[in-house]
Amino acid sequence: MRGGLNPILAVDSYKASHKWQYPPGTEYVSSYVEARADNSGLDLPGTLVFGLQPLLRTLAAHPVGEADIVRAARLFAAHGVPFHEEGWRHILSRHGGRLPVEIRAVAEGTLVPFSNVVAQVVNTDPQAFWLTSYLETMLQRALWYPSTVATVSWAVKRILREFWLLTSDDAEGSLDFKLHDFGARGASSGESAAxxxxxxxxxxxxxxTVEALLAAEEHYAEPMAGYSIPAAEHSTITSWGRQGEVDAYANMLEQFGGPGRLVAVVSDSYDVFHAVENLWGRELRAQVLDMGGTLVIRPDSGDPVDVVSQVLRLAAAAFGSTRNSKGFRILNPAVRVIQGDGVNPKSIRAILARMVEDGFAIDNIAFGMGGALLQKVDRDTFSWAMKASAVRVAGQWRDVYKEPVTDGGKGSKRGRLALVRDPAEGLRTVRLEDCPAGEDLLRPVFRDGTLLVEDSLAQVRHRAYFGR
Incomplete structure (x- = not known):
């Protein structure tokens, strides 16, 4: 299939047999997606919903074709599971290969409390009642991973804002650059990185993560979503040899320094404390101050709380510091620190708490987060699930639900659903028939193969900001 996606095969194998498992006379199946619970240990109020739009754009642009059906028939026959070829040929002939479903979803960038519906899917052709649940594999993947990463990132920003309010006089916009994505190499695939x-x-x-910039441009109309600066890695520094360490640092300043410029230099290849105190702080001090930009010192090993504390203290002794209106120390603007090793939400809080004890403002530091941002999450981090909640059989809608006695947390919702804004309780899920007209926050985003809503990244960011 063009675009690299065949929705017939983007599925768990057992889905292929489900068409024959519904009650006779089934016409419509309505299912919903939710993040059931916070298992992250971060004590979050909800999940920041994001990432459905790229899948929907792909499905809208590339209907199912004859070749997709032929390939699926061949594969499932060899795989040992039944294949509803007649149903897919109906979709091809009746709908031109466009999926006859309606998807309603909360606007991306919305912070939705746990255990609330964020999306709802129902078939629009009664002959395709089996299609709703068939799409679960794709839809869950499209939502759980980017939403979980967005939520972890949002949680870090909340931590940073707490310490910004406590220690900084800087503009709040500076928080936009306090957490840098270092995760591309640790992601499971290029698609995951994007x-x-x-x-x-x-x-x-x-x-x-360059692939993320490409995804922002392709799927969210954002020509440049993020920024970076020249930075050293250990290979470029250690290629000068231990005796040439100071020359490697000097070269970084010569190549990339200048008025208004930032350059990051990893400084722990041998002895980070010696590098800060003697190489940066003495031998290269004048060059750092004279370049008119900012040297960002990067320690990359050891206990991050203790190492950052010592590096800030040594940098302050070497380059000087001032106190802001809140009484916290800010390094000479020629020098800052970025910590990218051992960084996760808990260590960020611990580092910032130690900085407060030491009297340093958040202005002095930024963080780089890799595996803990893009890779150390899974579907269970927020217990994502898609469940059928209603079916129409022989013209009558009826509730569908599960209620296992062995695990109350896995009980599911009943009926066709809506998400409403309650003045007292915030966002909450109600039955569709109990939702006043025009108040359902689940808006139609996809119907019969057509994308109905296309948000820009700017719109998503705006919602996320005001949802803090």
């Missing part, structure tokens, strides 16, 4: 990196860019504007 979608996860893009999810991070809902909250921040610093990234080294």
């Amino acid at each position: 979608l996860g990196g893009l999810a991070h860019l809902v909250n921040f504007k610093g990234t080294d």
